[in-house]
Amino acid sequence: MSSISTPRPQDNFYHDEKYGFRPWLKSWLLTTDHKRIGILYMFAINFFFAIGGLLATGIRAELVTPAADMVNSEVYNRIFTSHGIIMIFFFLIPSIPATLGNFLIPLMIGAKDLAFPKLNLLSWYIFMLAGFFALYTLFTGGIDTGWTFYTPYSTTYANTGVIPMGIAIFIAGFSSILTGLNFIVTIHKMRAPGMTWFRMPLFVWSHYATSLIQVLGTPVLAMTVILLALERIFRIGIFDPQLGGDPVLFQHLFWFYSHPAVYIMLLPGMAIISELITCFSRKRIFGYKFVAFSSLAIAIFGFLVWGHHMFTSSQSVFAGMVFSLISFVVAVPSAIKVFNWTATMYKGRIYYEAPMLYALGFLGLFIIGGLTGLFLAATAMDVHLHDTYFVVAHFHYIMVGGTLMAYIGGLHFWWPKITGRMYSEIWGRISALVVFAGFNLAFFPQFILGQLGMPRRYSSYPEEFQIYHVLSSAGSSILAIGYALPVVYLLLSLKFGPKAPSNPWGATGLEWTTTSPPPTHNFDKTPVVTEEAYSYNPQDPGIFRAQGKW
Amino acid sequence: MGEFQFYPEQASTIAGPIDALYWTLTGLTLLFSIPIPFVILYFMVKYHHSRTVDRGNPSHTSMKLELGWTFGLLGIALGIFFWSSYLYFDIYRPAPANTLDIYVTGRQWMWHTQHPQGKRENNELHVPVNTRVRLIMTSQDVIHSFFIPAFRVKRDVLPGRYTTMWFEATKTGEYRIFCTEYCGTEHAAMGGRVVVMELADYQRWLREDLGVIPESAAPDTSGRPSQPPSAGGESSGQLSTMAAAGQQIFIAQGCIGCHGQQGRGRAPSLAGLYGAQVQLENGQTLTADENYIRESILNPRAQIVAGYPPIMPPYDGILNDQQINELIEYIRSLTSEEGTTR
Ligand SMILES: [Cu+2]
Ligand SMILES: [Cu+2]
Numbered sequence: 030m031s032s033i034s035t036p037r038p039q040d041n042f043y044h045d046e047k048y049g050f051r052p053w054l055k056s057w058l059l060t061t062d063h064k065r066i067g068i069l070y071m072f073a074i075n076f077f078f079a080i081g082g083l084l085a086t087g088i089r090a091e092l093v094t095p096a097a098d099m100v101n102s103e104v105y106n107r108i109f110t111s112h113g114i115i116m117i118f119f120f121l122i123p124s125i126p127a128t129l130g131n132f133l134i135p136l137m138i139g140a141k142d143l144a145f146p147k148l149n150l151l152s153w154y155i156f157m158l159a160g161f162f163a164l165y166t167l168f169t170g171g172i173d174t175g176w177t178f179y180t181p182y183s184t185t186y187a188n189t190g191v192i193p194m195g196i197a198i199f200i201a202g203f204s205s206i207l208t209g210l211n212f213i214v215t216i217h218k219m220r221a222p223g224m225t226w227f228r229m230p231l232f233v234w235s236h237y238a239t240s241l242i243q244v245l246g247t248p249v250l251a252m253t254v255i256l257l258a259l260e261r262i263f264r265i266g267i268f269d270p271q272l273g274g275d276p277v278l279f280q281h282l283f284w285f286y287s288h289p290a291v292y293i294m295l296l297p298g299m300a301i302i303s304e305l306i307t308c309f310s311r312k313r314i315f316g317y318k319f320v321a322f323s324s325l326a327i328a329i330f331g332f333l334v335w336g337h338h339m340f341t342s343s344q345s346v347f348a349g350m351v352f353s354l355i356s357f358v359v360a361v362p363s364a365i366k367v368f369n370w371t372a373t374m375y376k377g378r379i380y381y382e383a384p385m386l387y388a389l390g391f392l393g394l395f396i397i398g399g400l401t402g403l404f405l406a407a408t409a410m411d412v413h414l415h416d417t418y419f420v421v422a423h424f425h426y427i428m429v430g431g432t433l434m435a436y437i438g439g440l441h442f443w444w445p446k447i448t449g450r451m452y453s454e455i456w457g458r459i460s461a462l463v464v465f466a467g468f469n470l471a472f473f474p475q476f477i478l479g480q481l482g483m484p485r486r487y488s489s490y491p492e493e494f495q496i497y498h499v500l501s502s503a504g505s506s507i508l509a510i511g512y513a514l515p516v517v518y519l520l521l522s523l524k525f526g527p528k529a530p531s532n533p534w535g536a537t538g539l540e541w542t543t544t545s546p547p548p549t550h551n552f553d554k555t556p557v558v559t560e561e562a563y564s565y566n567p568q569d570p571g572i573f574r575a576q577g578k579w
Numbered sequence: 580m581g582e583f584q585f586y587p588e589q590a591s592t593i594a595g596p597i598d599a600l601y602w603t604l605t606g607l608t609l610l611f612s613i614p615i616p617f618v619i620l621y622f623m624v625k626y627h628h629s630r631t632v633d634r635g636n637p638s639h640t641s642m643k644l645e646l647g648w649t650f651g652l653l654g655i656a657l658g659i660f661f662w663s664s665y666l667y668f669d670i671y672r673p674a675p676a677n678t679l680d681i682y683v684t685g686r687q688w689m690w691h692t693q694h695p696q697g698k699r700e701n702n703e704l705h706v707p708v709n710t711r712v713r714l715i716m717t718s719q720d721v722i723h724s725f726f727i728p729a730f731r732v733k734r735d736v737l738p739g740r741y742t743t744m745w746f747e748a749t750k751t752g753e754y755r756i757f758c759t760e761y762c763g764t765e766h767a768a769m770g771g772r773v774v775v776m777e778l779a780d781y782q783r784w785l786r787e788d789l790g791v792i793p794e795s796a797a798p799d800t801s802g803r804p805s806q807p808p809s810a811g812g813e814s815s816g817q818l819s820t821m822a823a824a825g826q827q828i829f830i831a832q833g834c835i836g837c838h839g840q841q842g843r844g845r846a847p848s849l850a851g852l853y854g855a856q857v858q859l860e861n862g863q864t865l866t867a868d869e870n871y872i873r874e875s876i877l878n879p880r881a882q883i884v885a886g887y888p889p890i891m892p893p894y895d896g897i898l899n900d901q902q903i904n905e906l907i908e909y910i911r912s913l914t915s916e917e918g919t920t921r
Contacts, residue, residue, distance in 0.1 A: 097767070102764055102765060102766070102767055102768070103764050106761075106763075106764060106766070173763070173764070174761075175761045177761075179721075179722055179760070179761065180722075181720075181721055181722075181738065182721040182722065182761070182762060182763060185720075185721075186687070186720060186721050186763060187763070269738075270737075270738045270739025270740070271738070271739070276722055276737055276738060276739070277737065310626070311628075312637060313639045314639070315638075315639055315640065315641075316639075316640050316641070316644075316645055317639070317640065318640070319640075319645050340667070341724060341733050341734050341735050342735045342737075343734070343735055343737055343740070343742045346667065346668055346671050346672070349667060349671075350664045350667065350668075353660060353663065353664065353667075354660055357656035357657065357659065357660050358653070358656070360652070360656060361649060361652050361653055361656065364648070364652050365645070365648065365649060365652075367615065368644075368648050369645075371615060371618055371619055371622075372644070374619065374622040374623070374626065375622060375626070375637065376626060376633070376634045376635075376637035377622070377626050377634070377637070378626060378628045378634060379622065379623055379626045379627050379628060380628050381623070381627075389619060389623070392615075392616070392619060393612075393616050393619075396611060396612045396615055396616070397608070397612050400607065400608040400611055400612060401608065403604060403607070403608075403656070403659060404601070404604050406660075407600065407604065407659050407660070407662075407663035408663050408664055408666075408667035409597060409600060409663040409664070409665075409666030409667040409669075409670060410597065410600055410601060410604065410663055412597075412667065412670055412671075412731070412732065412733050412734075413597055413601075413728070413731040413732075413733065415724075415733060415759065416724060416726075416733075416759040416760060416761075417759065480586055480587070480601070481586065481587050481728065482587050482726070482728025482729075482755065482757065484726065484757045484758070484759040484767075485759075485761075486761045486766060486767075487766065487767035488767045489767045489768070490767065491755065567626075567634040567637065568634050568635070
């Protein structure tokens with residue numbers, strides 16, 4: 030499968046200078062090419078990540094001292110709320126599927142495009158509209174309900190922009206549904222000849238599972254937002270007991286979507302890791318079917334554990350125990366993946382390229398994130414740890430240590446394919462190490478803080494907690510540098526990077542059989558698949574030649 | 580800045596068992612998070628592309644291994660599950676016998692507590708050591724959560740309903756209270772302290788009337804005069820108890836007209852009600868706990884007792900949270916006085 034087609038002499042895929050600016054702009058804004066839409070998404074999403082990151086900086090700066098002295102609590106509450114909402118709904122949820130997923134899924138299964146190219150473009154516009162409402166909210170007073178919007182605070186007491194932000198989230202949900210729908214149909218219907226289900230790269234499997242959750246879960250979020258708006262605007266009693274409602278009902282509805290949403294964020298990260306580990310170990314994945322089916326298991330069981338966010342909420346003790354049990358069960362498929370990735374390296378031929386370092390960083394952080402999840406799944410332990418910094422640390426290990434590491438790793442891996450340029454390998458490795466170190470310093474102390482009893486969402490705190498907050502803030506500054514580095518050298522690579530060959534990593538997978546970047550129709554000839562995925566041979570020393578280091 | 584501290588003080592009977600679970604989980608975490616990265620590092624070095632080592636016949640799948648780790652993990656997970664469920668049940672179990680019951684009311688952004696003897700406090704909770712204390716909690720506005728790290732207990736405090744939790748303090752001293760459910764602007768300031776005292780000191784403290792003069796726990800929108808417990812009518816200057824205050828309300832609000840001797844037959848007697856099984860008109864059977872009694876008073880039509888006409892007027896908007904707490908305390912005292920069960 031490593032037949033390398035020669036790059037075309039003159040590839041004008043991204044900028045056709047001879048036609049001028051307006052046609053160029055049109056060629057982007059009206060494109061139905063999944064690759065261009067993936068890139069459009071990438072701009073939007075990285076922009077929101079930057080905003081979310083700035084807000085995070087505000088949080089960590091404020092928490093260096095015990096008193097709320099840099100900003101007052103009113104401002105602080107807006108900052109952490111906006112940080113959560115932007116990062117979750119406008120970065121993490123769309124991050125990998127809408128960018129790399131969009132770009133790669135048709136390529137990986139040998140299709141010319143997604144099943145519904147126009148719907149794909151529509152989903153980007155919907156996302157941008159949602160983003161507009163989100164930014165509008167931020168600039169017109171913000172919102173201070175926490176990203177969880179708990180009632181009756183959000184419906185009766187908050188006097189900030191709950192409605193515009195609700196609209197933003199409602200709209201963003203549709204872009205997510207459309208992307209998911211598009212992937213499902215594409216994966217079912219558009220696979221190249223010979224691309225059977227069990228020859229698909231695990232990237233595709235994982236995205237398939239993700240799409241199922243997006244399509245099945247997101248409508249519940251939309252309904253929840255509508256109910257919230259009905260109560261807030263028309264005072265129809267649904268959640269507020271003063272109006273005859275039930276405040277805990279909101280939590281059930283909210284987490285029914287928002288727990289599976291954790292897997293919308295995580296599964297695509299796992300998708301990338303399977304590709305990176307195999308490529309840089311030069312080995313077939315260990316336990317292909319177990320890795321594939323564990324994604325589906327996560328998607329299914331993920332719908333049955335929402336109550337583990339409510340162990341202290343007055344939910345019955347027995348319900349708590351059932352949710353706890355299923356939460357322990359859902360931890361198993363994630364662990365299976367970790368074991369299989371590790372086993373893949375056995376007898377491999379291992380390269381420390383930047384994407385691999387990111388993948389290994391993912392493993393280290395995800396192991397800790399996953400295991401600390403067991404503390405929170407254990408009901409009695411959760412009673413103590415719920416809504417403390419332990420929870421904050423746990424989900425940052427999963428979302429940032431997991432998903433974000435994978436996203437950046439994947440961005441490096443496919444950067445040559447997407448842009449046609451090689452980035453600086455040495456800086457790539459440095460940034461992976463800086464991110465890993467900074468991340469641990471930023472978030473590990475928060476586990477201890479949580480166990481000591483430091484509640485989350487506090488603008489001020491007792492002095493005995495300060496030492497850990499200072500460590501955490503110091504770590505965040507290092508982390509910020511780690512994230513700034515790739516922005517610099519990746520952008521520089523566009524101008525100064527050597528041209529990328531079709532297959533710089535000697536990787537398997539159909540996306541590497543076409544040019545970098547691929548032509549609009551992806552493949553000159555419809556590929557025919559005759560092999561399993563990941564037909565690497567660790568014995569063969571010659572295949573891998575990372576070219577164009579600078 | 581203070582020095583490094585790794586776990587909070589243990590000051591309740593449940594703290595020890597919870598910490599045992601905590602350290603076991605920590606041990607498990609180390610058990611996995613050290614060896615796996617170690618193996619990964621080992622592979623990274625051993626199978627580095629520059630080295631010539633045996634890379635022959637690697638296997639790509641092994642049912643034995645897969646099932647081995649799947650069921651191994653499942654086993655460990657189940658062990659932790661049973662252990663933690665056992666403790667969970669203990670912390671939140673409905674009503675351990677012989678508790679000292681204290682009412683807690685949360686509101687933006689303070690905690691208000693009331694002892695059965697009538698004494699009230701703001702952002703403080705005095706309790707006797709080595710005594711089981713049960714908190715009967717409700718909120719006047721949004722959701723709060725009552726958290727005492729040193730006791731390892733926490734529970735959400737909801738508007739419109741009661742939640743309870745209990746603890747038994749094992750050491751005298753002062754411990755922090757935090758609100759752990761985000762509740763608005765001053766959420767971070769919604770804290771206080773628990774003061775654990777010797778039983779004798781606690782009893783002395785209860786009698787001292789330097790009391791925090793309570794801000795009225797809720798704006799009384801009803802316009803009807805409420806019965807502040809310190810004006811319970813006793814001429815001895817002694818504080819009236821919550822139950823006595825409840826009795827005053829029971830008379831003043833006319834409950835007695837239907838539920839008392841004069842009303843025989845029109846309404847069920849409330850003696851022995853608390854904790855008993857109630858047969859409802861719709862066939863359901865319920866335990867008469869705080870939530871049931873509260874609901875029966877505020878919104879009687881939601882749960883009609885079998886065999887009685889639905890004539891009781893709803894008191895929603897007429898009685899405030901504190902008055903309802905006092906009524907409940909009064910109805911509970913009827914149980915103990917007459918020693919009847921239904
Ligand atoms: Cu969850
Ligand atoms: Cu609070």
